[in-house]
Amino acid sequence: MVIFAINFIPMLIDSHCHLYGEEFKEDIEKVIERAEAAGVRKFYLPGIDSSAIDSMLALEARFPGKCQPMMGLHPCYVKENYLDELAIVEDWLSRRSFAAVGEIGLDHYWDTTFAVQQVHAFKTQIEWSIRFNLPIVIHTRNAMQETIEIVKIYQKQGIRGIFHCFSGSYESATEIIKAGFYLGIGGVLTYKKAGLAEVIEKIGLEHLVIETDAPYLTPVPFRGKGNESSYLTYVVARLAEIKQCSIEEVAAVTSANAEKIFVL
Ligand SMILES: [Zn+2]
Ligand SMILES: [Zn+2]
Numbered sequence: 001m002v003i004f005a006i007n008f009i010p011m012l013i014d015s016h017c018h019l020y021g022e023e024f025k026e027d028i029e030k031v032i033e034r035a036e037a038a039g040v041r042k043f044y045l046p047g048i049d050s051s052a053i054d055s056m057l058a059l060e061a062r063f064p065g066k067c068q069p070m071m072g073l074h075p076c077y078v079k080e081n082y083l084d085e086l087a088i089v090e091d092w093l094s095r096r097s098f099a100a101v102g103e104i105g106l107d108h109y110w111d112t113t114f115a116v117q118q119v120h121a122f123k124t125q126i127e128w129s130i131r132f133n134l135p136i137v138i139h140t141r142n143a144m145q146e147t148i149e150i151v152k153i154y155q156k157q158g159i160r161g162i163f164h165c166f167s168g169s170y171e172s173a174t175e176i177i178k179a180g181f182y183l184g185i186g187g188v189l190t191y192k193k194a195g196l197a198e199v200i201e202k203i204g205l206e207h208l209v210i211e212t213d214a215p216y217l218t219p220v221p222f223r224g225k226g227n228e229s230s231y232l233t234y235v236v237a238r239l240a241e242i243k244q245c246s247i248e249e250v251a252a253v254t255s256a257n258a259e260k261i262f263v264l
Helices: 028-037 050-062 082-095 115-131 144-157 170-178 196-200 229-243 247-261
Strands: 012-014 040-045 067-069 101-107 136-141 161-163 181-185 208-210
Touching: 012 208, 012 229, 012 247, 028 040, 028 229, 040 050, 040 229, 040 247, 050 067, 050 082, 082 115, 101 115, 101 144, 115 136, 115 144, 136 144, 144 170, 170 181, 181 196, 196 229, 208 229, 208 247, 229 247
Parallel strands: 012 040, 040 067, 101 136, 136 161, 161 181, 181 208
Antiparallel strands: none
Protein backbone atom coordinates (compact mmCIF):
# COMPACT_ATOMS: atom_id res chain seq x y z
CA MET A 1 0.00 0.00 0.00
CA VAL A 2 1.24 3.48 -0.84
CA ILE A 3 0.56 6.16 1.71
CA PHE A 4 0.62 9.76 0.51
CA ALA A 5 1.47 12.33 3.14
CA ILE A 6 -1.05 15.13 3.13
CA ASN A 7 1.14 18.15 3.66
CA PHE A 8 4.13 16.71 1.88
CA ILE A 9 6.89 19.26 1.42
CA PRO A 10 9.48 18.10 -1.09
CA MET A 11 13.16 18.33 -0.15
CA LEU A 12 14.79 21.35 -1.76
CA ILE A 13 18.43 22.39 -1.90
CA ASP A 14 19.46 26.02 -2.20
CA SER A 15 22.63 25.47 -4.19
CA HIS A 16 23.82 29.09 -3.87
CA CYS A 17 23.02 31.57 -1.09
CA HIS A 18 25.00 34.15 0.86
CA LEU A 19 23.30 33.57 4.21
CA TYR A 20 26.44 34.57 6.12
CA GLY A 21 26.05 38.17 4.91
CA GLU A 22 25.41 41.22 7.06
CA GLU A 23 21.82 41.30 5.77
CA PHE A 24 21.01 38.15 7.74
CA LYS A 25 22.93 38.90 10.91
CA GLU A 26 19.88 39.87 12.97
CA ASP A 27 17.48 37.13 11.97
CA ILE A 28 19.39 34.17 10.56
CA GLU A 29 17.53 31.73 12.88
CA LYS A 30 14.22 32.89 11.45
CA VAL A 31 15.55 32.84 7.88
CA ILE A 32 16.64 29.21 8.28
CA GLU A 33 13.38 28.35 10.06
CA ARG A 34 11.25 29.82 7.26
CA ALA A 35 13.37 28.06 4.63
CA GLU A 36 13.02 24.70 6.41
CA ALA A 37 9.27 25.22 6.70
CA ALA A 38 9.28 25.73 2.91
CA GLY A 39 11.18 22.46 2.43
CA VAL A 40 14.75 23.75 2.00
CA ARG A 41 17.04 21.28 3.75
CA LYS A 42 20.51 22.36 2.65
CA PHE A 43 22.18 25.67 1.95
CA TYR A 44 25.38 25.97 -0.08
CA LEU A 45 27.43 29.04 0.77
CA PRO A 46 29.73 30.44 -1.93
CA GLY A 47 32.95 32.16 -0.94
CA ILE A 48 33.53 35.81 -1.91
CA ASP A 49 36.82 36.99 -0.44
CA SER A 50 38.80 36.56 2.78
CA SER A 51 36.67 39.04 4.74
CA ALA A 52 33.66 36.71 4.44
CA ILE A 53 35.35 33.47 5.53
CA ASP A 54 34.92 33.80 9.30
CA SER A 55 31.19 34.48 9.15
CA MET A 56 30.72 31.71 6.57
CA LEU A 57 32.47 29.14 8.76
CA ALA A 58 30.60 30.40 11.83
CA LEU A 59 27.32 29.71 10.04
CA GLU A 60 28.50 26.22 9.16
CA ALA A 61 29.35 25.62 12.85
CA ARG A 62 25.93 26.90 13.90
CA PHE A 63 24.01 24.74 11.42
CA PRO A 64 26.22 21.70 10.84
CA GLY A 65 25.19 19.46 7.97
CA LYS A 66 22.80 22.16 6.71
CA CYS A 67 24.98 25.12 5.80
CA GLN A 68 27.84 23.93 3.61
CA PRO A 69 30.68 26.29 2.73
CA MET A 70 32.60 26.61 -0.53
CA MET A 71 35.97 28.30 -0.87
CA GLY A 72 36.95 30.74 -3.60
CA LEU A 73 37.70 34.29 -4.72
CA HIS A 74 34.76 35.92 -6.54
CA PRO A 75 35.76 37.78 -9.76
CA CYS A 76 34.32 41.09 -8.50
CA TYR A 77 36.76 40.88 -5.59
CA VAL A 78 39.83 40.43 -7.76
CA LYS A 79 41.73 43.66 -7.03
CA GLU A 80 45.36 44.79 -6.57
CA ASN A 81 45.81 42.32 -3.70
CA TYR A 82 44.31 39.33 -5.48
CA LEU A 83 47.45 37.19 -5.18
CA ASP A 84 47.29 37.52 -1.39
CA GLU A 85 43.60 36.61 -1.53
CA LEU A 86 44.36 33.58 -3.69
CA ALA A 87 47.02 32.42 -1.23
CA ILE A 88 44.36 32.42 1.51
CA VAL A 89 42.01 30.37 -0.68
CA GLU A 90 44.75 27.85 -1.43
CA ASP A 91 45.68 27.59 2.24
CA TRP A 92 42.07 26.84 3.24
CA LEU A 93 41.64 24.30 0.44
CA SER A 94 44.71 22.43 1.65
CA ARG A 95 43.50 22.44 5.25
CA ARG A 96 39.95 21.00 5.09
CA SER A 97 37.19 19.89 2.77
CA PHE A 98 34.76 22.29 1.11
CA ALA A 99 31.61 21.65 -0.92
CA ALA A 100 33.21 23.24 -4.00
CA VAL A 101 35.67 25.83 -5.22
CA GLY A 102 33.49 28.89 -5.72
CA GLU A 103 32.32 31.25 -6.63
CA ILE A 104 34.91 31.87 -9.27
CA GLY A 105 34.78 33.19 -12.83
CA LEU A 106 34.63 36.43 -14.82
CA ASP A 107 32.54 39.55 -14.33
CA HIS A 108 32.86 42.39 -16.82
CA TYR A 109 29.61 44.07 -15.85
CA TRP A 110 30.76 46.52 -13.21
CA ASP A 111 34.40 46.97 -14.03
CA THR A 112 37.00 45.66 -16.47
CA THR A 113 40.07 47.16 -14.76
CA PHE A 114 41.16 43.74 -13.52
CA ALA A 115 39.96 41.65 -16.46
CA VAL A 116 43.39 40.07 -16.98
CA GLN A 117 43.78 39.32 -13.28
CA GLN A 118 40.27 37.83 -13.25
CA VAL A 119 41.32 35.34 -15.91
CA HIS A 120 44.42 34.45 -13.93
CA ALA A 121 42.45 34.01 -10.70
CA PHE A 122 39.82 31.92 -12.48
CA LYS A 123 42.35 29.58 -14.12
CA THR A 124 44.39 29.23 -10.92
CA GLN A 125 41.29 28.26 -8.94
CA ILE A 126 40.16 25.79 -11.62
CA GLU A 127 43.57 24.16 -11.32
CA TRP A 128 43.13 23.89 -7.56
CA SER A 129 39.71 22.27 -8.06
CA ILE A 130 41.52 19.60 -10.11
CA ARG A 131 44.24 19.22 -7.50
CA PHE A 132 41.76 18.90 -4.61
CA ASN A 133 39.20 16.99 -6.69
CA LEU A 134 36.39 19.47 -6.06
CA PRO A 135 33.58 20.76 -8.26
CA ILE A 136 33.56 24.46 -9.20
CA VAL A 137 30.77 27.02 -8.99
CA ILE A 138 31.12 29.58 -11.74
CA HIS A 139 29.96 33.17 -11.71
CA THR A 140 29.95 34.83 -15.13
CA ARG A 141 28.50 38.17 -16.12
CA ASN A 142 28.98 39.91 -19.47
CA ALA A 143 31.64 37.28 -20.20
CA MET A 144 29.77 34.10 -21.08
CA GLN A 145 31.72 32.99 -24.15
CA GLU A 146 35.09 33.83 -22.64
CA THR A 147 34.15 31.82 -19.54
CA ILE A 148 33.02 28.82 -21.61
CA GLU A 149 36.29 28.92 -23.59
CA ILE A 150 38.33 28.78 -20.38
CA VAL A 151 36.24 25.86 -19.08
CA LYS A 152 36.87 24.04 -22.35
CA ILE A 153 40.64 24.27 -21.83
CA TYR A 154 40.28 22.13 -18.69
CA GLN A 155 37.40 19.95 -19.87
CA LYS A 156 39.56 16.90 -20.51
CA GLN A 157 40.86 17.05 -16.93
CA GLY A 158 37.39 16.21 -15.68
CA ILE A 159 36.32 19.53 -14.19
CA ARG A 160 32.66 19.66 -13.21
CA GLY A 161 30.20 21.93 -11.44
CA ILE A 162 27.64 24.66 -11.92
CA PHE A 163 27.27 27.82 -13.99
CA HIS A 164 25.41 29.63 -11.24
CA CYS A 165 22.67 32.18 -11.95
CA PHE A 166 22.51 31.10 -15.56
CA SER A 167 20.66 33.56 -17.77
CA GLY A 168 22.29 33.02 -21.16
CA SER A 169 21.16 31.80 -24.55
CA TYR A 170 20.13 28.30 -25.59
CA GLU A 171 23.45 27.98 -27.46
CA SER A 172 25.43 28.81 -24.31
CA ALA A 173 23.32 26.39 -22.28
CA THR A 174 24.06 23.62 -24.76
CA GLU A 175 27.81 24.31 -24.67
CA ILE A 176 27.81 24.33 -20.87
CA ILE A 177 25.96 21.02 -20.68
CA LYS A 178 28.31 19.50 -23.26
CA ALA A 179 31.23 20.54 -21.06
CA GLY A 180 29.69 18.47 -18.25
CA PHE A 181 28.27 21.35 -16.22
CA TYR A 182 24.89 22.07 -14.66
CA LEU A 183 22.92 25.31 -14.92
CA GLY A 184 22.02 27.07 -11.66
CA ILE A 185 18.55 28.57 -11.98
CA GLY A 186 17.23 31.27 -9.66
CA GLY A 187 14.94 34.27 -9.41
CA VAL A 188 15.75 35.49 -12.94
CA LEU A 189 13.49 32.69 -14.18
CA THR A 190 10.51 34.58 -12.74
CA TYR A 191 11.41 37.85 -14.54
CA LYS A 192 9.28 38.14 -17.66
CA LYS A 193 11.70 40.21 -19.73
CA ALA A 194 14.73 38.02 -19.02
CA GLY A 195 13.75 35.49 -21.71
CA LEU A 196 15.17 32.67 -19.59
CA ALA A 197 11.91 30.70 -19.52
CA GLU A 198 12.07 30.20 -23.30
CA VAL A 199 15.59 28.79 -22.99
CA ILE A 200 14.87 26.53 -20.01
CA GLU A 201 11.77 25.15 -21.71
CA LYS A 202 14.16 23.33 -24.06
CA ILE A 203 16.60 22.10 -21.39
CA GLY A 204 16.02 18.88 -19.43
CA LEU A 205 15.64 19.05 -15.64
CA GLU A 206 18.54 16.63 -15.34
CA HIS A 207 20.86 19.55 -16.22
CA LEU A 208 19.51 21.99 -13.64
CA VAL A 209 20.00 22.91 -10.00
CA ILE A 210 18.11 25.66 -8.20
CA GLU A 211 19.38 28.57 -6.14
CA THR A 212 18.29 31.86 -4.61
CA ASP A 213 21.63 33.76 -4.55
CA ALA A 214 20.06 35.39 -1.47
CA PRO A 215 20.09 38.28 -0.62
CA TYR A 216 20.27 39.11 -4.36
CA LEU A 217 18.01 38.35 -7.34
CA THR A 218 14.72 38.11 -5.47
CA PRO A 219 12.03 36.26 -7.42
CA VAL A 220 8.64 37.68 -8.37
CA PRO A 221 6.42 38.50 -6.38
CA PHE A 222 9.05 39.86 -3.95
CA ARG A 223 11.33 41.41 -6.55
CA GLY A 224 12.85 44.65 -5.24
CA LYS A 225 13.07 43.36 -1.67
CA GLY A 226 15.79 41.25 -0.09
CA ASN A 227 15.90 37.60 -1.09
CA GLU A 228 15.97 34.64 1.29
CA SER A 229 16.09 30.87 0.90
CA SER A 230 12.39 30.27 1.61
CA TYR A 231 11.65 32.06 -1.70
CA LEU A 232 13.22 29.13 -3.50
CA THR A 233 9.66 27.78 -3.73
CA TYR A 234 8.83 30.49 -6.27
CA VAL A 235 11.65 29.33 -8.50
CA VAL A 236 10.48 25.73 -8.12
CA ALA A 237 6.87 26.64 -8.94
CA ARG A 238 7.90 28.58 -12.06
CA LEU A 239 10.19 25.75 -13.15
CA ALA A 240 7.36 23.21 -12.74
CA GLU A 241 5.11 25.47 -14.81
CA ILE A 242 7.70 25.83 -17.61
CA LYS A 243 8.62 22.13 -17.65
CA GLN A 244 4.95 21.12 -17.25
CA CYS A 245 5.72 18.73 -14.45
CA SER A 246 4.99 18.53 -10.73
CA ILE A 247 6.73 20.53 -8.03
CA GLU A 248 7.73 17.19 -6.50
CA GLU A 249 9.53 16.21 -9.69
CA VAL A 250 11.42 19.51 -9.88
CA ALA A 251 12.41 19.11 -6.22
CA ALA A 252 13.49 15.48 -6.57
CA VAL A 253 15.55 15.94 -9.74
CA THR A 254 17.26 19.22 -8.82
CA SER A 255 18.09 17.98 -5.29
CA ALA A 256 19.54 14.75 -6.67
CA ASN A 257 21.64 16.81 -9.09
CA ALA A 258 22.97 19.04 -6.31
CA GLU A 259 23.89 16.01 -4.23
CA LYS A 260 25.74 14.52 -7.18
CA ILE A 261 27.78 17.70 -7.66
CA PHE A 262 28.79 18.84 -4.18
CA VAL A 263 31.37 17.11 -2.05
CA LEU A 264 29.84 18.01 1.36
ZN1 LIG B 1 27.48 35.07 -8.44
ZN1 LIG C 1 26.69 34.44 -5.32
